[in-house]
Amino acid sequence: MKVLKGFQLIDGTGSAPVEDALLVIDNDTISGVGKAGEVPVPEGAEVLDLTGKTVLPGLIDAHVHLFFDPVADPLSLALQESDNTATIRAVRNGAKTLRAGVTTVRDLGWRNFANLDLRNAVALGIVPGPRIVACGQILTMTGGHAWSCGLEVDGPEGLRKGARQQLRAGADLIKLMATGGVLTPGVEPGSPQLEEEEMRAAITEALKAGKRSAAHAQGTEGIKNAIRAGITSIEHGMILDEEAVEMMLERGVYLVPTLSAPYWINLKGLDAGIPQYIVAKNKNIMEKHKKSFQMALKAGVKIAMGTDAGTPFNEHGQSHMELKLMVEQGMTPLTAITAATQTAAALLGIGDEVGTLTPGKQADLLILDRDPLEDITALSQINRIFKAGKIVKP
Numbered sequence: 001m002k003v004l005k006g007f008q009l010i011d012g013t014g015s016a017p018v019e020d021a022l023l024v025i026d027n028d029t030i031s032g033v034g035k036a037g038e039v040p041v042p043e044g045a046e047v048l049d050l051t052g053k054t055v056l057p058g059l060i061d062a063h064v065h066l067f068f069d070p071v072a073d074p075l076s077l078a079l080q081e082s083d084n085t086a087t088i089r090a091v092r093n094g095a096k097t098l099r100a101g102v103t104t105v106r107d108l109g110w111r112n113f114a115n116l117d118l119r120n121a122v123a124l125g126i127v128p129g130p131r132i133v134a135c136g137q138i139l140t141m142t143g144g145h146a147w148s149c150g151l152e153v154d155g156p157e158g159l160r161k162g163a164r165q166q167l168r169a170g171a172d173l174i175k176l177m178a179t180g181g182v183l184t185p186g187v188e189p190g191s192p193q194l195e196e197e198e199m200r201a202a203i204t205e206a207l208k209a210g211k212r213s214a215a216h217a218q219g220t221e222g223i224k225n226a227i228r229a230g231i232t233s234i235e236h237g238m239i240l241d242e243e244a245v246e247m248m249l250e251r252g253v254y255l256v257p258t259l260s261a262p263y264w265i266n267l268k269g270l271d272a273g274i275p276q277y278i279v280a281k282n283k284n285i286m287e288k289h290k291k292s293f294q295m296a297l298k299a300g301v302k303i304a305m306g307t308d309a310g311t312p313f314n315e316h317g318q319s320h321m322e323l324k325l326m327v328e329q330g331m332t333p334l335t336a337i338t339a340a341t342q343t344a345a346a347l348l349g350i351g352d353e354v355g356t357l358t359p360g361k362q363a364d365l366l367i368l369d370r371d372p373l374e375d376i377t378a379l380s381q382i383n384r385i386f387k388a389g390k391i392v393k394p
């Protein structure tokens with residue numbers, strides 16, 4: 001048993017912080033939490049005095065690519081590298097992500113189901129890393145966005161079979177490419193790709209297996225196709241209109257904005273060796289992306305934090321940057337933290353295990369020296385990290 005005391009508690013639910021809080025960890029689980037004096041302190045427990053510190057849940061990054069290296073052109077590298085090399089990179093990227101305070105991630109696509117094997121390896125304790133929820137392979141149309149590391153499938157029959165193959169391999173969700181994207185040459189972010197009927201076929205299979213779905217969806221028409229097909233989350237959502245926002249609200253669809261991806265491409269640009277077609281496409285949609293995020297936020301769409309780590313210069317374990325960008329675009333620090341904890345856990349379907357500091361949840365928590373509600377960048381300097389009650393060595 002461990003008892004943490006004297007700190008400011010941000011529990012991840014969006015509630016106002018509690019001063020002079022106390023939290024009890026029993027092995028891997030939170031067994032008590034609240035204001036000091038209101039929670040019984042078990043006898044013989046190891047006590048950690050955290051006066052002046054802030055404690056919050058471990059962060060959840062709902063959109064990462066652990067198998068991508070954040071070089072200038074990650075998809076080209078993916079084409080050149082062997083599966084084994086990419087897997088070794090991914091093991092390193094997972095460890096790096098955890099050491100940055102991200103205790104859970106959702107990995108949205110790689111070849112040969114390797115992300116499912118990495119998920120299992122972390123769960124078995126073979127390698128250190130965050131808890132991983134993973135989609136297996138991306139389902140994309142022939143020549144569609146990310147075809148070089150996804151499974152090319154066409155027509156409702158093809159999508160049905162592709163989804164069943166992912167589920168057979170143990171995928172936690174199905175990832176679909178509803179539009180073109182920035183990193184693939186020859187496709188446009190605004191263009192629809194998989195059709196509504198194709199996505200519906202895959203989503204139906206996911207639902208039958210009790211699983212969820214996520215759509216890479218940047219342009220408006222593709223976003224609406226994915227929503228009508230029954231998608232759980234819109235990834236990026238770069239060009240939303242009022243109707244799309246309305247549809248998301250009506251159906252409870254989540255938005256994972258990934259503001260970091262265009263931010264780094266824009267910041268580093270051609271000078272850093274990013275291909276011209278990537279820089280040009282990014283320039284076209286960056287401002288629309290910010291506007292779309294603000295529209296969704298204002299309307300009350302459920303927003304979960306995701307970085308798209310692994311895209312150009314978007315390093316693994318930089319969730320604090322995404323939170324900073326979300327705050328810059330109008331979120332309060334408390335709402336941004338909720339997007340990276342409770343809301344992200346709910347999107348991943350693991351809200352009963354992680355995401356909030358409440359009794360019965362896994363003891364995934366971060367200890368900060370500074371108050372992130374005053375300055376969200378406090379999350380870039382973490383004093384200590386617990387995953388399932390165990391201290392993660394920095």
Ligand SMILES: [Zn+2]
Nearest residue numbers: 063065108308
């Ligand atoms: Zn992505």
